[in-house]
Amino acid sequence: MLSNFTKIEGRSFSYWRIIILLGVLILMGAGAFIAVEVQGHGITGMNNKIAWGVPHVFAISLLVMASGALNLGSMSTVFAVKQFKQFGRFSAFLAIALLVGGLAVLMLDLGRPDRLLLTVMHMNFRSMFTLNVFLYSGFIVLCVLYLWSMFEYQQYTKVVGSAAFMWRVILTTGTGSIFGVLHAREVFHSALTAPTFVALSLSSGTAISIILLVTTFKHTKRELEDKVVFGLRNALIFFTLLVAYLLVVEKFTKMYSPAFYDVQSWILTGPYSWLYIFGVWGATILVPLGILFHPAKGNSIKGVYWAAFSAVIGTFAMVAHILLAGQAYPLNMFPGYEVSSVFLDGVSATYTPALVEFILGFGGIAITGIIYMLGIKFFRMLPDKAVAPEGYELPWNP
Amino acid sequence: MRSLQSHPVKFTVLLALVWAFVLVLPTMVVASGHGAAAQQSKVAYSGGPPQLEKAKGDACIRESGWMRRNHMDFLKHRRAETVREGLRIRSESLVRCAECHQSHEKFCDQCHNYVGVAPDCFECHSYPK
């Protein structure tokens, strides 16, 4: 199976319509950024209890998906899954696009983005943030090298691809650790937070790849064999089960210890329980699995597409839950006591996101989108037709 | 497959553009004076050379010419040492500048407006008008 890579035409009306739409979103995002900088964070919905809000949900979800997007490449390069080899370029490129989009949101939400350079001048190596800066920039470099090797020097693909794969595991561990290492926050302080992020990145990366591949191939009228998509479906099922497994283990351990009864019942019944039940369990796990295991829907491209869609929404919901519920849960300063004060100690924090925050977040998604759209127009990212290798049979079907 | 020599170059260019966008945006905001580091109201400069109000005391803590050229570095350097190392030199404290140079408008702003700089120190630190 030798695939022939070509650029997409990118001259149609609908192509330009998407580009213009994304451009407008980026401009609106830039406007939101300037508004927040001029007016102060007072115009957002964030407050002193929920200091990280919607922009961070967008940013971190995009970062998680970025490392997951490298999946297809890793599966072919590192694990020799042949039918994904044709998506290697796509996957490395998508990873970069998502990462840039996510980082942009993260940086543009700073209270003082004008001082960004100080981060480089006075590095604090103990900070998870600083480590992440290295991890992200290293990841981008590795992805570029990986891409380059796929274009020009295929003999190095294996080495660079493996390095990129290892790097992404560490990278997502780093992202998860931003939260996992914070001892004071009972909702997400756990050694399992980082592995859960890794699993989440695998499932969401696969899901976003499914969505983009199916849509792009459809609109460019290229051939995408069903078997290839179903291969991805099987991967998505496996990764989703992995996420579910880690979530269950984490809950199980915590439910076992009376010290965590309060937090756990708060998660299940408190103000953010809807996000936990419908977002984390519903959209991330149950809906995709329900569709994918369904004998008819699981065997149709449409079904797989919507399952992937739900998984992506679920990723945002899960990050939102970790972040928002994690901060909203009152800090337990006096275990065993009820606390009250003028500073709203002892009560769940409230947070109503403002529109600007969403505009900023969608601006980040639009940056990712525009990089992707321009990338497939100017480079030979995608194969003419994606077919499974000769004689390939899916190991499993619902 | 081997004829794609130009791709990495184009690719790098694209990436560089994106990063430039991400990094330049905050810088532009600062440059435009709209950043959180909102700068002082810039009085449009009119008139001849700056007229400095005469200082009250006998002598500055450093020679005037030196001060004119170096006060910003001097203050900034001391700022880091004071905040981070707790260095307090009482005779040279910023609060004491105002003992002699009693008006921000009649002293500091005069030159600052003339040369068109707008340091944001006094957004937070108080100094007599």
Place this chain on the structure above:
Amino acid sequence: MTMDRRTVLGLGGVATAGVVLAPGMTLIASPQPDKTEASGDQRWAMLIDVNKCDSDCTACTKACRQENNVPLFGDPNRDIHWIRKLEIRDKEHKRPSVSLPVLCNHCEHPPCAHVCPTQATFKRKDGIVLVDKHRCIGCRYCMLACPYKARSLVYHKTTIPEDGNPKVPIRAKGVVEKCNFCVHLVDEGEKPACVQACSKEGKNAMIFGDLNDPDSEISVKVRTVKTQTIRADLGLKPHVFYEGL
């Protein structure tokens, strides 16, 4: 003025100070030598006797607001509290509730400083944890890391209040701030504003001093009475001690 430890330590400085002193500066007005620096010889700490603290007294919080120009925006979610009064009660409501002030604990192992990407938050040599507002990029990671909710972001533009304290700068929007143990007073050999206010109120519930000095009031107390810190299990070694909790 007695020859306390600080004066002895500063003696070297005093000798030179006499020479550098600017006109108009008298030694009587300031007992400190002209030049001082934070040093590891000291370890500032606070001890709060909860039994002496009344639930309707807010002298400390008011004094802090006044001394440090801490703004109130009228939005309880965003108001900035460097020190706040907490009411705690056992869940079964068997015992009466206890009232106590909570401020930054100036932790020995401050997680806020550990996570700060620019080292804007740092621990001074004498143990005071400070935010360098010239360097803070407003990422708010420290706000997630502090277990005591001691930190606030400045959400709105603030101005120097009419009756404000000109010695303490206000903070620009977009940076994070918190209690600084009244570093400007401590460096001048005075007690923090909240401690002063507490004794002026006649409560004397708060004492402040140097833990490295074995004879200071606080050292003696910490050695002899049973004291506690908040969430000692987190291992941050807070330096605000509570008695009678």
